[in-house]
Amino acid sequence: MKRSLENIASQLGLNLDTLERWIRQGKIPVSKKGSMGIYNTSELNRWAEKQRKTSFCSENGSSSQDSDSKEEGKLIDSNSNDDIVGLLLCAALKNGGIFHGVTGNGKHGIIESAVEHIPDYPGKDSKEILLQLMERERLTSTGIGQGVAIPHPRNPIANGFTEPMIVTCFLENEVDFDAIDDLPVFVLFLMLSPTVEIHLNLLSRLSFCLRDRSFMRFIRQHPDKKSFLSRIREMEEKLDNPSGR
Missing domain, CATH: 1.10.10 (Arc Repressor Mutant, subunit A)
Structure with missing residues (x-):
């Protein structure tokens, strides 16, 4: 081929x-x-x-x-142009890290705290990332409802950024995020991607998890890293192999 x-x-x-x-x-x-x-x-x-x-x-x-x-x-699928994505979400979550007890003063403060938890990578510019995130929030809130927010820049991250990551922040106290359902946010998934394609793949996979009621009950408990990644892995395998075969 x-x-x-x-x-x-x-x-x-x-x-x-x-x-x-x-x-x-x-x-x-x-x-x-x-x-x-x-x-x-x-x-x-x-x-x-x-x-x-x-x-x-x-x-x-x-x-x-x-x-x-x-x-x-x-x-690679020899008979199709469709991508078969592996455990991309699990990898991105592991790359970004899972943090508990994150604090901040209001929406801006929480996003700023989340940015501080982004792992280092070549060319990282925290101020620029925060600026892009807040510009995105001014367009419309990334609070998607049910206490969840997915802050992300409008455009892929440049300057040496090659590996997608999602920084998971379980908040010490719920914060008003101007969410679509007006409910305060208890968890942030700060998403950074090197390409639009990867961003859309990650967003689709995370949305699949968040539509699951049992998963939502699970993350409401602020699970530890090992339990959280294990559950994400199960969800992705379910998504990739819905027949269970």
Whole structure:
């Protein structure tokens, strides 16, 4: 099979530079010819499945792979252009971290506190991120109802940002967020993505979880990191394999 390297990177959820580096290092079963990548579909799918199971979201929240492995998250379908996203949400949540007892003075203060919890990455600019988040809030609140808010910038994060992350903040006290149902917020999922495609995938997966009543009851309890990631993993596997097979 032959496809552009850009297309392969997109379907695998990888940064293009990372894909090319892995090809040079022999870490991925793809060969490069100009701007094209050549691969065996079955072999690449087996590689992607192995990466998904071993590096994305273990039960104890740890990873045995190097940091670049966190980017990988999709499988290639030889018969379709549709992406089959792996445990992308679980990986993004683990990348961002889960924090409890987060405090702040009002909506702006809570978002500012959430920004302070964003893990470091090359080129990180907390002031710029906060500015983008507040610009987005001025358009319309990201308080989606049921005590949940999903702050995010209008545009993908640049300046060296390659791995999607969601910073989960369970609040010490509920905060008015101008939510659509007027209910105060008890949890924030601050979402940062390197591409629009990944942002939409993450938003879709998180929304799937939040539509589940039992999941909402679960997060109302402010679960610990291990329990939270384990439950997210179960939800994503349910989403990816609704038949249970």
